[in-house]
Amino acid sequence: MSDTIAAIATGNVVSAIGIVRLSGADSIKIASSIFHPSSGKKLSDYPDRTLVLGLLQSANGETLDHCLCTVSRAPNSYTGENTAEFHCHGSPTVLRLALEALFSRGARQALPGEFTKRAFLNGRMDLTQAEAVIDLIESDTSEAAKNAAGQLGGAILRRTEAIYAELVDIISHYHAVLDYPDEEIDEFRMEAYTGTLEKARGELMALLASFERGKVMKSGVKAAIVGRPNAGKSSLLNALVGYERAIVTAVPGTTRDTLEEGVTIGGIKLLLTDTAGLRGTEDPIEQMGIERAMGAAIASELVLAVFDGSQELSPEDSQAIEAAKTAKRSIAVINKSDLPQKLDTFAIGSSFEIVCPVSALDRTGLEALDEAVASLFPLPNTPAGEIITNSRHADAVKRALSAIDEAIMAMKSQATPDIVLTEAEMALSALGELSGKTVREDVTRRIFERFCVGK
Numbered sequence: 001m002s003d004t005i006a007a008i009a010t011g012n013v014v015s016a017i018g019i020v021r022l023s024g025a026d027s028i029k030i031a032s033s034i035f036h037p038s039s040g041k042k043l044s045d046y047p048d049r050t051l052v053l054g055l056l057q058s059a060n061g062e063t064l065d066h067c068l069c070t071v072s073r074a075p076n077s078y079t080g081e082n083t084a085e086f087h088c089h090g091s092p093t094v095l096r097l098a099l100e101a102l103f104s105r106g107a108r109q110a111l112p113g114e115f116t117k118r119a120f121l122n123g124r125m126d127l128t129q130a131e132a133v134i135d136l137i138e139s140d141t142s143e144a145a146k147n148a149a150g151q152l153g154g155a156i157l158r159r160t161e162a163i164y165a166e167l168v169d170i171i172s173h174y175h176a177v178l179d180y181p182d183e184e185i186d187e188f189r190m191e192a193y194t195g196t197l198e199k200a201r202g203e204l205m206a207l208l209a210s211f212e213r214g215k216v217m218k219s220g221v222k223a224a225i226v227g228r229p230n231a232g233k234s235s236l237l238n239a240l241v242g243y244e245r246a247i248v249t250a251v252p253g254t255t256r257d258t259l260e261e262g263v264t265i266g267g268i269k270l271l272l273t274d275t276a277g278l279r280g281t282e283d284p285i286e287q288m289g290i291e292r293a294m295g296a297a298i299a300s301e302l303v304l305a306v307f308d309g310s311q312e313l314s315p316e317d318s319q320a321i322e323a324a325k326t327a328k329r330s331i332a333v334i335n336k337s338d339l340p341q342k343l344d345t346f347a348i349g350s351s352f353e354i355v356c357p358v359s360a361l362d363r364t365g366l367e368a369l370d371e372a373v374a375s376l377f378p379l380p381n382t383p384a385g386e387i388i389t390n391s392r393h394a395d396a397v398k399r400a401l402s403a404i405d406e407a408i409m410a411m412k413s414q415a416t417p418d419i420v421l422t423e424a425e426m427a428l429s430a431l432g433e434l435s436g437k438t439v440r441e442d443v444t445r446r447i448f449e450r451f452c453v454g455k
């Protein structure tokens, strides 16, 4: 039986409501010892998931708060254990004293992620669902939140469960072949397994392919803003982030060093780098800045090449065009649309698939830029949750896939059953790691260490 853990589940800030939670066999007993329902009944008389109004006492019996308490009994709770939650007024002091009161009655401080770890260990969720909890908490775009919620609902689990069951089927059949060589084992069914494995292979490949988009969702995209001096790169950065992050002046060569800032555009988390204006210069400091600018473009997945629409195309602009070619994706941003236009946009259009006129000064044209960024990173047409965002999941799927590939090859080349069996078992073990069925204790520990205390 597990000991009873307690933690403040909400942030250490003054807020309307703050929550202290308990999980473990003695939760309801410990909660009852410091909480007295206003009705005069005992807390333990109430059914699960009922909000009970009452008085909360400190360790030495003083009134701490008039608050709500709710209990859930094992196994029908988040952790699968007896749990209690106090919904207090959101004073960090009240919450701390409530926690101390619970410690004085036998609870201990919960470790990071310990509630969710217990939910996983008690079979309330698989490992992909447990990891989705932290992804949901940390999600910083609506797409990431939607996908994490889908995974919390078991989207990855459902995609791989059927494959897991089919592999078990194949393995048991091959064991029969190996263990009872004299028996007549149905050879016809063994042939049919090639089809099963091909189907599994297709499904795992689709899942793995989603990881490209998942990485964008989880970690964002490096994007460099490049262009000639005075094109308005720093002004564009400021317009996108919504405040005066970078120094802007009418002096060409204002930005010397690279400058980074995160922002969500078109639902995509961009890690923007503002850079020094590209031009030929004798100034060694500026030269270093320009080298860094080119380096930023090369290291980026997206380049926003900024041109001054009020000026004619110059040789310096061709440096921006060259820099844009170093990235996988690029957008030409024709800035200063508020001024009379002189730029030959036709010449720009021949080097860029997407051209967006904007005015960083007036902050106009930015919605089109939002749409342009979104169009470069389309979402696959899959239900929420079926985009892999976690490299641990991608790695497990990749290993399962390569083992299935080997098994298919072995089957096709009529290899001995033990070869097929070994590969199928490897695929099974990789999928077991994904769901947590066969995951090592140290891996589990590392996963839950990422969580916050109280979750």
Ligand SMILES: Nc1nc2c(ncn2[C@@H]2O[C@H](COP(=O)(O)OP(=O)(O)OP(=O)(O)O)[C@@H](O)[C@H]2O)c(=O)[nH]1
Binding pocket: 227, 228, 229, 230, 231, 232, 233, 234, 235, 236, 247, 248, 249, 250, 251, 252, 253, 254, 255, 256, 275, 276, 277, 278, 335, 336, 337, 338, 339, 358, 359, 360, 361, 362
């Ligand atoms: N009219 C107009 N002026 C702009 C616009 N965007 C920037 N500017 C002006 O252009 C000048 C240069 O802007 P910056 O944002 O510093 O240009 P930059 O590309 O970062 O320049 P460097 O750092 O020198 O490479 C400033 O005087 C800005 O106010 C715009 O959309 N319209």
Ligand SMILES: [Mg+2]
Binding pocket: 233, 234, 235, 246, 247, 254, 255, 274, 275, 276, 277
């Ligand atoms: Mg600048």
